[in-house]
Amino acid sequence: MNISITKTTNPKQKPDQNDLGFGQYFTDHMFIMDYTEGKGWHDPRIVPYAPLELDPSCMVLHYGQAIFEGLKAYKTSKGEILLFRPEKNMERVNSSNDRLVIPRIDVDFGVKAIKELVKVDVDWIPDAPGTSLYIRPFIIATDPYLGVRPSNTYKFIIILSPVGAYYKEGINPVKIYVESNYVRAVKGGLGYAxxxxNYASSLKAQVEAKHSGYTQVLWLDGIEKKYIEEVGTMNVFFKIDGEIITPSLEGSILPGITRMSTIELLKKSGIPVTERRISIEELYAAHAAGKLDEAFGTGTAAVISPIGEFNWNENSITVNEGKIGPVASKVYETITGIQSGDMEDAFGWTQKVL
Known part of the structure; x- marks a missing residue:
């Protein structure tokens, strides 16, 4: 399919690159493609960024049939524009689509749509240190209908946002509250999509954690409330007695692209990584024995976020004296180096836009 392009006649003023925050500003254009049962995906177009017009009975507003993704475009010191493993994000779109009974998107076409939109708004890509262009693809159900069933029509939309660091702490360690009351997901549910x-269900705990001075919530499994799963915006890794451990994917944890990349990077570096169930009791016992060397999160928004403190049932522990550890530092420097084009991409992870 060819993508039509309609340029804006009223371009916005671009924000200060040194004061972007995250998700506050949006570029001049967006991508939209429609789905109609019997016709399939059709009419792909890039148009001026504008509000959507939806019927009040639009199914996404009542039944939540929607998925989204997140990835970034980076400007290198040579002026090239790179994407980091966009095909993996589009593959995950389809995994989420399958779970939500949304029609699949052709992976190659999805990547093409992302690239074309980035090209149109290339002047919005910031180049200040630590900045990038965040890319948000999403799909919503659009049937005007009140009744519980999959929609027959959908919109696939991509919007762009110039961003700085996701956490105000940047690469400095964050404080994490271990949630023992609320549940985010269970095996057989929506956790892996x-x-x-998933994000609506996490808000209550996140607000309470923030009020207590913590950056994010660490979720435990929804059955026993014992095994570590993920932070609200990140997968998690621990270095215990020299071993790197991350919770195994068992249907209730989002399979992160940065998580996958971190595992591949560490293994290629000769650092073994174990994917298994790990309980919060084991983590605290490792700390008590002086064996918890590092903890960090991985995700598109923050890339790597060291964890300096956990609070579980009012029992706080400090990890690595509240400092970033060598493993997290190495992973961060390597992945961001590849993303920015400052380091050789030996994995073939990046795709060039321009």
Whole structure:
């Protein structure tokens, strides 16, 4: 399919690159493609960024049939524009689509749509240190209908946002609250899909954690409330007695692209990584024995975020004296180096836009 392009006649003023925050500003254009049952995906177009017009009975507003993704475009010191493993994000779109009964998107076409939109708004890509262009693809159900069933029509939309660091702490360690009351996901549910419902269910705990002075929530499994799963915006890794451990994917954890990349990077570096169930009791016992050397999160938004403190049932522990550890530092420097084009991409992870 060819993508039509309609340029804006009223371009916005671009924000200060040194004061971007995250997700506050949006570029001049967006991509939209429609789905109609019997016709399939059709009418792909890049148009001026503008509000959507939806019927009040639009199914996404009542039943939450929606998925989304997140990735970034980076400007190198040579002026090239790179994407980091965009095909993996589009593959995960389809995994989420399958769970939400949304029609699949052709992976190659999805990547093409992302590239074309980035090209149109290339002047919005910041180049200040630590900045990038965040890319948000999403799909919403659009049938005007009140009744519980999959929609027959959908919109696939991509918007762009110039961003700085996701956490105000940047690469400095964050404080994490271990949630023992609320539940985010269970095996057989939506945990492995990147769907809006997962994030809505996390808000109550996140607000309470923030009020207590913590950056994010670490979720435990929804059955025993014992095994570590993920932070609200990140997968997690621990270095215990020299071993790197990350919770195994068992249907309730989002399979992160940065998580995957971190595992591949560490293994290629000769650092073994174990994917298994790990309980919060084991983590605290490792700390008590002086064997918890590092903890860090991985995700598109923050890339790598060291964890300096955990609070579980009012029992706080400090990890690595509240400092970033050598493993997290190495992973961060390597992945961001590849993303920015400052380091050789020996993995073939990046795709060039321009």
């Amino acid at each position: 990147k769907t809006v419902a």
